[in-house]
Amino acid sequence: MLAEHLTSKKTKFFFLFLSQVLKPLAEFNVMFQAEGVMIHRLHREMTSLVRRFMGRFLPASLIADVPLKDIKFKEASLQFPDKELFLGAAAQTFLEDNMDELSSSVPMMIKAVRDFFVAVTTKMMTAFPLDNIILQNLTVLDPESQHQFSPNSVIELGRSLPQLRLDLDSFREEVVEYQVLGREDLPQEQCIIREGVQHGAAHSYTPSRAVLLAAKHCTFKYNHQ
Structure with missing residues (x-):
């Protein structure tokens, strides 16, 4: 049968x-x-x-x-x-x-x-957590999205993690600088290497150390969920 x-x-x-x-x-x-x-x-x-x-x-x-x-x-x-x-x-x-x-x-x-x-x-x-604001705003960490997000989305990401204690005015200026400058002009301390981007030549920049902390926090949180 x-x-x-x-x-x-x-x-x-x-x-x-x-x-x-x-x-x-x-x-x-x-x-x-x-x-x-x-x-x-x-x-x-x-x-x-x-x-x-x-x-x-x-x-x-x-x-x-x-x-x-x-x-x-x-x-x-x-x-x-x-x-x-x-x-x-x-x-x-x-x-x-x-x-x-x-x-x-x-x-x-x-x-x-x-x-x-x-x-x-x-x-x-x-x-799927489709309405999760943190996940939505984490797209700013993708180097391909450098010119495609609003500075407010990064501010909102920072606010989602109050332990970062951001100076919002200077943070916003830094975000705008990140968007308008070429990658070669960005300060080196804001550069992190991510393997596997564009055939192995990986240069991923983030607007602020604070955003890097946010990314690490969210990565840990959602990987364990």
């Missing part, structure tokens, strides 16, 4: 479907198993993963530039029709090639696919 079930064409369809649809989740998992510090990328990668997953069963117009909390992904009327749901090329081809045998089971199979998308998205939305 078990062998018959495992070798059935319905089971093969779901294996083919899962082998493709789970790739973004596997990539996300592998990324954060790296030895290097990745906490500054966590929020961006979480939101990207959720949006990518939603894009498999929702039109892009409902996802792009819309806050995740405002996307009504559970409403069936807003989701793709059955023929437009993402199955993956291998699963789609297999289904078409075996339609004569599977035709009576297709509605159930497609419903299972739709339910899977909604269930996984619901789990990510509830399990």
Whole structure:
């Protein structure tokens, strides 16, 4: 009985479907198993993963530039029709090639696919700390974001850790200096080396020693959670 079930064409369809649809989740998992510090990328990668997953069963117009909390992904009327749901090329081809045998089971199979998308998205939305302000503001530690954040986000990051006792006026000036100066002009004590950035040439600058302390604190905290 078990062998018959495992070798059935319905089971093969779901294996083919899962082998493709789970790739973004596997990539996300592998990324954060790296030895290097990745906490500054966590929020961006979480939101990207959720949006990518939603894009498999929702039109892009409902996802792009819309806050995740405002996307009504559970409403069936807003989701793709059955023929437009993402199955993956291998699963789609297999289904078409075996339609004569599977035709009576297709509605159930497609419903299972739709339910899977909604269930996984619901789990990510509830399990991921998407609203965590510290994680959002830690993106300032990514050298690729040097010109893409507001000085206020760094100030807010500092305020999240009151033990740093920042002089907010001088701290803000330092943040602006960090954004407008070239990396070669930044003081060396504000430079930390991070392995693995841009093919091994890693030069990651932070606006302040205080932000470095914040990063270390948050890295320790979230790695242990």
